[in-house]
Amino acid sequence: MARKPISFTLNGNEVSVFVGESANLMEELRRNVGDLTPKHGCGQGTCGACTVMVDGEPQLSCITLAQSVEGRSIETVAGLSQGPVLHALQQAFIDGFAAQCGFCTPGMLMAAKALLDRNPRPSRDEVIEAISGNICRCTGYEPIVDAILIASGQSREVRR
């Protein structure tokens, strides 16, 4: 398969790689760049496990043409923590048992980060809307919603 050279920023670091011509971003991040945090769930943009941020907005990496991110800024869960210090969202997920099997967690975290970046004090309904494109088959969602509210500095009892 023909490969195409592209450069982009991944969690603040410049990355230059050759990508498959019709390959999606998730495949290239996992197999080529070595960032295993975007998960391969459905491969059709339905489950949200591959959610990353592109130029500050959430995007599904499994249905993003890899070569289309030339020159853009990609954020994944691998860039959330500062060394040993976890991001507030990661810590809240751990404290609130918001991850069980953990497969959806990277996507949930990036969807939640996209929300808190633009709306630091969301309502419960706004949190639910923000993760409405992310499927979890373990938790029943409530611990995840609670964790996102707590990471925003609010009580889990926050208004709807």
Add this chain to the structure above:
Amino acid sequence: MITVETFNTHREASSALNDRTRFLAGGTLLMRDVNYAVPGIEHIVRSLEPLRTIRSEGGSVFIGAAATMLDVINARETAFLAPVARAVGGPAIRNMATVGGNLFAPSPFGDFTTALLALDATIHFADGRHEEIETFLAQRDSGRRIVTAISVVPPLSGSFLFSKISRTKPKGPAILSIAVRLPSGGQEARVAFGAMGPTPLRAKAAEAALSRTRIDEQGIAPVIAVATEGLAPADDALASQWYRRQVAPVHLKRLLLGGQR
């Protein structure tokens, strides 16, 4: 092996289209087919032309084909379409899915196109031509043209209604979607259904009945009676065509009466 060719403009890209070529917009439809190796895709064409502008001009709103659902939600000019755009996918999908791409979405997708059909939108192409949306949809799958913009006359306040019915909450694909433009101020009645045919379809018998009635339980009875005339729903994993035909009139009634049964 699938090849990808990138052009600077939509006009240049349109010259490369043929039966084995697909145009890549936001990727939410085409990339899933690529991932699943759907037969028939050999060459992908894309354009770097940034057609995301939304502007008002001469009483119409022009929406660039590459405008995303999020762009529609954020633009003042398309406030009347924001509830429709919010019904499309989750935040990541809305950040990727384009207005132009939605025109080509197979059933049961294409909720936004259902709204555009009820608003008598006009489709503008890279070759400079334009076409009414109903004509465009009738020959959508045989055409080899790239859409550059959609223009639509905003409905009068309170005259546009939209509803998406889905099994999954808060978000999921449509069992059906309904868009209605009530007759007022010289604008004719329109009733459009999504997921009730291979493309969004107008319910013309219902439109005719709606144009000569008042909106209350008794008044809309003739509209509801003919709601599914001319529609052609299919069986899929979400619902049977029989089920869709049974519930479509119920949801149209609820929409017209503002949620009252």
